[in-house]
Structure formats: structure tokens, C-alpha cells
Amino acid sequence: MNVVTILLLFTALLLTRVSGLRTAVYIILVQSFMTALACAAVGIETGEGHMYVAACLTAIIKVWLIPYALLNIVDKLQNVREDHPILSVNYSAVGACIAIVLSYALIDQALPGAGSRDALASAITMTLIGLLLIMTRRQALMQIIGLITMENGIYLVGLSVTKGLPLIIELGIFFDVLVAVVVLVILTYRLKLSGMSTDTSMLKKLKG
Amino acid sequence: MGELLCLALLVPILTGLLSMFQTTTFGMKLINIIGSGLTSGTLVGIIYKIIVAGAVQYKMLYVDQLSAVLLIVVAVLTFTSSLFSVSYMEKELAHGHITFKMLRRYYGLLNLFFFTMISVVVVENLGLMWVAVEATTLASALLVAFYFNHSALEAAWKYVMVCTVGICLALLGTIFLYYAQVNAAGPHFQALSWLALKESSPRFDPAIVKLSFIFILIGYGTKAGLAPMHTWLPDAHSQAPSPVSGLLSGALLSCAIYGIVRNLIIVQAVVNQEFLQYLLIGFGMFSIVIALPFVLVQHDVKRLLAYSSVEHMGIIMLGFGVGTSAGVYGALLHIINHGIAKSALFYMAGIITQKYQTRQIARIRGLISITPLLGSMFIITILAITGTPPFGIFISKFMIVGAVFASGRVMLGACMLLLLAGIFAGMLYYCLGMTFGSKPKHPVTPLTIGKPAMLAMMVSVVLIVITGVYIPAWLNEILYQASSIVVGGS
Numbered sequence: 001m002n003v004v005t006i007l008l009l010f011t012a013l014l015l016t017r018v019s020g021l022r023t024a025v026y027i028i029l030v031q032s033f034m035t036a037l038a039c040a041a042v043g044i045e046t047g048e049g050h051m052y053v054a055a056c057l058t059a060i061i062k063v064w065l066i067p068y069a070l071l072n073i074v075d076k077l078q079n080v081r082e083d084h085p086i087l088s089v090n091y092s093a094v095g096a097c098i099a100i101v102l103s104y105a106l107i108d109q110a111l112p113g114a115g116s117r118d119a120l121a122s123a124i125t126m127t128l129i130g131l132l133l134i135m136t137r138r139q140a141l142m143q144i145i146g147l148i149t150m151e152n153g154i155y156l157v158g159l160s161v162t163k164g165l166p167l168i169i170e171l172g173i174f175f176d177v178l179v180a181v182v183v184l185v186i187l188t189y190r191l192k193l194s195g196m197s198t199d200t201s202m203l204k205k206l207k208g
Numbered sequence: 209m210g211e212l213l214c215l216a217l218l219v220p221i222l223t224g225l226l227s228m229f230q231t232t233t234f235g236m237k238l239i240n241i242i243g244s245g246l247t248s249g250t251l252v253g254i255i256y257k258i259i260v261a262g263a264v265q266y267k268m269l270y271v272d273q274l275s276a277v278l279l280i281v282v283a284v285l286t287f288t289s290s291l292f293s294v295s296y297m298e299k300e301l302a303h304g305h306i307t308f309k310m311l312r313r314y315y316g317l318l319n320l321f322f323f324t325m326i327s328v329v330v331v332e333n334l335g336l337m338w339v340a341v342e343a344t345t346l347a348s349a350l351l352v353a354f355y356f357n358h359s360a361l362e363a364a365w366k367y368v369m370v371c372t373v374g375i376c377l378a379l380l381g382t383i384f385l386y387y388a389q390v391n392a393a394g395p396h397f398q399a400l401s402w403l404a405l406k407e408s409s410p411r412f413d414p415a416i417v418k419l420s421f422i423f424i425l426i427g428y429g430t431k432a433g434l435a436p437m438h439t440w441l442p443d444a445h446s447q448a449p450s451p452v453s454g455l456l457s458g459a460l461l462s463c464a465i466y467g468i469v470r471n472l473i474i475v476q477a478v479v480n481q482e483f484l485q486y487l488l489i490g491f492g493m494f495s496i497v498i499a500l501p502f503v504l505v506q507h508d509v510k511r512l513l514a515y516s517s518v519e520h521m522g523i524i525m526l527g528f529g530v531g532t533s534a535g536v537y538g539a540l541l542h543i544i545n546h547g548i549a550k551s552a553l554f555y556m557a558g559i560i561t562q563k564y565q566t567r568q569i570a571r572i573r574g575l576i577s578i579t580p581l582l583g584s585m586f587i588i589t590i591l592a593i594t595g596t597p598p599f600g601i602f603i604s605k606f607m608i609v610g611a612v613f614a615s616g617r618v619m620l621g622a623c624m625l626l627l628l629a630g631i632f633a634g635m636l637y638y639c640l641g642m643t644f645g646s647k648p649k650h651p652v653t654p655l656t657i658g659k660p661a662m663l664a665m666m667v668s669v670v671l672i673v674i675t676g677v678y679i680p681a682w683l684n685e686i687l688y689q690a691s692s693i694v695v696g697g698s
Contacts (some may be wrong), residue, residue, distance in 0.1 A: 048414065110415065127380070140365070157383055165400075184368055184369075186350070191365075193633070203366070206363060206366075208505070
């Protein structure tokens with residue numbers, strides 16, 4: 001479990017530094033795969049069958065379907081890169097470090113003794129890094145990737161504090177995540193289709 | 209009863225599916241009027257059962273008087289928005305703004321949206337409620353982006369991003385609540401079941417529950433349009449087709465408030481009351497403060513109404529924040545009144561924008577001389593929404609303000625009254641100009657208002673006039689019971 005969480009943290013940190021969209025999608029694929037592994041690890045630990053189901057679902061939805069949809073859209077957006085994020089990659093990396101410190105501080109303050117301290121801290125860090133990506137990236141696709149990172153982080157929080165949620169709720173969450181990404185991909189595609197840039201900082205016509 | 213609940217969830221799905229396969233506009237209209245009539249009828253049936261028999265649990269579904277309050281809003285709005293959609297979309301089709309294929313998509317998504325909102329209100333489990341609230345965002349996102357032009361895409365992008373991030377935080381909060389339950393309840397318990405939580409919540413760890421409620425409040429508060437997380441709201445409300453704007457404002461925001469209240473009931477058993485009151489009153493008051501400047505300098509009629517929604521959500525939050533039964537009663541009544549009045553206003557704004565081909569307030573003039581009936585209904589509803597007697601909203605606002613004063617927060621009450629007066633002045637200034645100003649020089653599009661649309665608006669206006677002078681005994685009973693569920697008396 002600890003090896004997996006360290007790798008997960010690594011993927012999240014890596015995301016703050018990439019500017020190629022395709023690379024980012026591959027990283028998110030690896031990250032989701034690690035999440036599925038973590039889920040299976042909890043299954044082995046607790047011996048609960050439904051964790052395996054959740055792991056399989058994570059694999060199908062987050063490792064296969066979502067990256068497939070994202071790669072599809074990356075193909076359509078030729079030569080689009082996250083070249084000038086609102087916060088440069090160096091500062092983003094600093095931000096990620098601050099996130100690590102913050103999450104340790106947060107769990108020691110608010111949730112002492114909940115599950116594994118390191119696993120929980122890296123889960124919270126992932127959530128914060130996801131949020132950071134959403135706020136500081138211009139490209140629509142990078143924001144989607146931030147959202148998935150955040151989602152993975154929260155899922156990991158669930159795994160580390162309560163050994164996952166009841167299956168029916170998890171099914172619902174998986175379904176929602178899938179649909180959310182599909183909706184966002186449709187919107188990105190439409191932005192591209194209507195001859196506009198997928199740079200979301202251009203989206204500031206509506207004001208007041 | 210179980211059958212009724214399942215039926216209420218099934219009918220919108222079936223209607224949506226059938227709409228997807230229609231080939232004529234007439235068939236589409238017929239299916240949707242019948243479908244929404246059936247849905248609303250079923251919901252009314254459920255409300256009736258709740259009045260007669262009280263709370264009912266059926267497998268994963270649970271309804272009590274608190275759900276009934278929301279079911280009233282959803283039932284009325286499902287019916288009126290479908291009726292209004294029929295005429296509105298017909299006009300859009302005739303003007304060439306949309307194609308028939310888009311119409312199919314519209315009705316499919318609209319019914320899906322009904323389904324998700326009904327599920328929010330009838331599910332028993334807080335985890336599933338989270339799933340349903342997120343589903344409402346997704347169903348309505350493509351409705352907001354319906355025209356797929358630049359502004360609509362921008363609005364939809366902000367809507368999905370802001371609300372999904374917000375709702376993710378609510379999930380984190382729900383996970384923490386679950387953690388508190390796991391710690392307190394031992395090996396055998398129903399995970400995140402609202403009834404089980406309510407029963408065992410006094411044994412929870414207050415620190416964790418407090419943390420979880422902060423996340424939940426921010427999460428669902430984003431969805432409810434509470435400031436400062438309201439940034440998606442005016443964009444989404446102004447860009448969506450008008451029937452959808454009405455639904456978003458009247459029903460969806462209320463459903464998000466419902467999510468907060470369900471969690472609040474659990475949380476207040478362990479966390480100290482004062483902390484919760486500060487939190488709710490803080491968000492509520494801030495929403496009213498934020499809404500004021502945007503109402504005062506507004507150019508867009510639908511954005512004007514959207515900011516008024518932010519204000520009203522703030523007022524409702526204040527009502528819950530005061531926490532006395534009078535405040536909660538007022539807040540619940542306000543949910544009903546605001547839902548009906550605001551949706552009616554968005555419908556009217558829809559017709560007005562179709563007539564004048566603009567949303568610019570400055571270019572909309574002399575409404576009452578062009579269509580006297582619509583003009584007078586518009587001015588009545590505007591007077592109602594700003595809280596003028598003798599309409600329903602005056603009564604619920606009065607109760608909330610009264611409760612604020614009664615709880616000893618005199619300064620807060622005084623500030624609130626001042627802000628409300630400011631918003632009243634702003635709304636009335638713009639709306640009187642639109643209604644009475646001199647007739648526009650450029651000719652407006654000749655447009656007859658379709659009968660279904662007229663019926664939808666009439667029903668809403670009649671309802672808000674009636675609730676101003678008379679609250680029927682059954683409604684009083686539901687509101688009273690619901691407020692005692694929230695306050696924790698029963």
C-alpha cells in the first residue's frame with residue numbers, strides 16, 4: 001500500500017511539470033492504475049469481496065474508458081500544449097511541495113490516528129494538487145486532468161480512512177465521474193469545433 | 209407507497225426515452241405534456257400520502273415532511289417548465305435557432321434532469337444523495353450548453369468545473385462523516401443511511417463531524433449558489449434556455465439547500481449550535497451582500513434574476529442559520545415561494561427576450577403596452593419576488609427577518625433589511641423601466657404567446673398570489689412538521 005501511495009504522489013507531482021497534453025493523459029492513466037492497485041490492496045487487507053469489484057471498475061473506467069476519451073480529443077487538438085500556464089511549472093512544483101506540508105499539518109490537526117498517516121497525507125496532497133492544476137492551467141484538457149487527479153485523491157482518502165465506501169455508493173460515484181469527463185470532453189470538443197481555442201482563459205466574456 | 213415512489217422515478221425516464229424517438233413536433237409536445245403531468249401527479253400523490261401517513265421508507269427511498277416541501281416545488285416546476293418548454297421551443301424552432309434533432313436532445317435531457325432532481329429528494333442514503341446531486345449537474349450541463357455558441361459553452365464550462373470541484377469537496381465531507389459513523393457505530397450499521405446516522409449521531413466525534421460539515425457546506429453551497437461560490441450561477445442561468453433557467457433557479461438550488469439541511473440535521477446533534485449558526489448566517493449574509501451591487505448595476509434581464517436568486521438563497525440560509533422553529537418554518541416556506549415565483553419570472557423573461565430579441569434591459573421597453581397581460585403578470589411577480597405584501601414571499605421573508613430579530617441579532621436584522629431595501633430598489637427600477645417605459649421605436653417581433661406557456665405562467669402567478677393571503681391547513685402542517693424535523697423537536 002505504501003509503495004503504491006508513493007508512486008501515486010509521484011504521478012501527481014509529475015503532472016505539475018508536464019506541458020504536453022498526451023504525456024499528461026498517460027500520466028493520469030498510470031495514476032488511475034495505481035489507484036486501482038491501492039483499491040485491490042485494501043481488498044486483500046480486509047478480505048472484502050466488493051473492493052475487488054471497485055478495483056475492476058476503477059480499471060475499466062479510469063484506466064481504459066476515460067484515457068481513451070481523452071486521447072481521442074488530444075488527437076483532434078493538434079499541436080496544442082500547455083505552454084504558458086497561469087502559474088509557471090516551477091512555481092507549480094513549489095505549490096505541490098506546500099500542498100504536501102499542508103496536508104500533513106491538516107491530518108495531524110483534524111484527523112489524528114485515522115488510518116495510515118502517510119497514505120492519507122498523500123491522498124490529501126493529490127486532492128490539493130488536482131485543485132492547483134484546475135486553478136492554474138489554461139488548457140481545457142489540463143483542467144479535466146486536474147479534476148481526475150482530485151477525484152483520485154478523494155477516492156484514496158476514502159480508501160485510507162474508511163476502507164472504501166459501500167459498493168452501491170461507489171458505483172454511483174464511478175458513474176458520475178465517467179459522465180462528468182464525457183460531458184467535459186464534449187464541451188472541449190465543441191469549443192474546438194466552433195473554431196475557438198481550448199484555452200479556457202479566453203472564456204471571460206460573461207461578466208457582471 | 210413504494211410503487212408511487214418508483215413510479216415518480218420511472219415516469220421521467222420513460223418520457224425522456226419516448227421523446228428521443230419522436231418524429232413530429234406534435235408527438236413530442238403530447239408526450240411531454242402527458243409525461244410531466246403524470247410525474248407531477250405522482251409527486252402530488254406522494255405528498256398526499258405523507259400528509260396522511262407521515263414518513264415512509266421503502267428500500268433505499270425515504271420521504272418525510274421535509275422531502276414533501278421540496279416535492280411540492282419539484283412537482284409544480286416539473287409541470288410548468290414542461291408546459292412552458294412546449295411553447296418556447298416551438299418558437300425557437302420557428303425562428304430557426306434550433307433544429308428538430310436538437311429538440312429531441314432537449315426533451316431527453318430535460319426529463320433526465322427531472323429524474324435526477326426527484327432522486328435527490330427521495331433517496332434515504334446521504335452517499336446516494338451525493339451521487340444524485342452530482343447527476344443533476346451533469347444532466348443540466350448539456351442543457352446550459354444547449355445552443356453550443358461561445359457564451360453558452362463558456363457558461364457550461366464554468367458550471368461543470370465549479371460545481372464538480374465543489375461537489376467533490378462535499379464527497380470528501382461525506383467520507384469524513386462516514387468515518388465518524390464507522391468509529392462510533394461498531395461493526396454492524398447501515399453505512400451513511402440518514403435514519404441510522406440521525407439515531408447514532410450523538411455518539412460521533414465532534415471534531416471530525418465539524419470538519420465534515422465544513423466540506424459539505426462548501427460543496428453543496430457551491431451548488432446552491434451561496435457566495436462566494438456563486439460565480440457559475442449568473443452565467444449558467446443567463447445562457448440556458450429560459451425553461452431550464454427557471455428550473456435551475458427554482459428547483460435545483462432548492463435541492464442543493466435540501467442536501468445541506470439533511471446533513472445539518474445529523475451534524476447539529478454533536479457540533480455546538482453556535483458554530484453552525486455562525487457558519488450558516490455568515491454564508492447567508494455574504495450572499496445577500498454580494499448580490500446587491502450586481503443587482504444595482506445590471507444590463508441583462510436574466511442575470512438580474514440570477515443575482516436575485518443568490519440573494520434569496522442567502523435569505524433561506526439565514527432562516528436555517530437562526531435555527532429557531534419560526535426561522536426554519538420561514539425558510540422552508542421561502543423555498544416554495546421562491547421556487548414558484550422565480551421560475552415564473554424566468555419563463556416571462558424567456559418570452560420577453562424572444563419578443564425583443566435581446567436580453568439588454570435598456571432595450572426592453574414598454575412591455576405593458578405591447579402585451580398588457582404579460583406585462584401585468586411580470587410586474588405582479590416582480591413585486592412578489594422583491595417581498596412586497598400581500599404576496600407569499602413577503603410572508604416568508606417577514607418570518608425570517610422576524611426570527612433574526614427574535615433571536616437577539618438586532619444589528620444583523622437591521623443590516624439585512626437595509627440590503628433587502630437596496631435590492632428592492634434595484635429590481636424595481638429596472639423592471640418598471642422594462643414594463644412601463646415608452647414604446648420601443650424599432651418594431652418588436654410579432655409573437656403570440658402559446659397557450660401552454662400562458663397556462664404555465666398563470667398557474668405560477670395564481671399560486672404566489674394565493675400563498676400571500678392563505679396558507680392551507682395541510683401545507684401549514686407539512687411546514688410545521690418539517691421545521692420540527694430540522695430543529696430536532698420530534
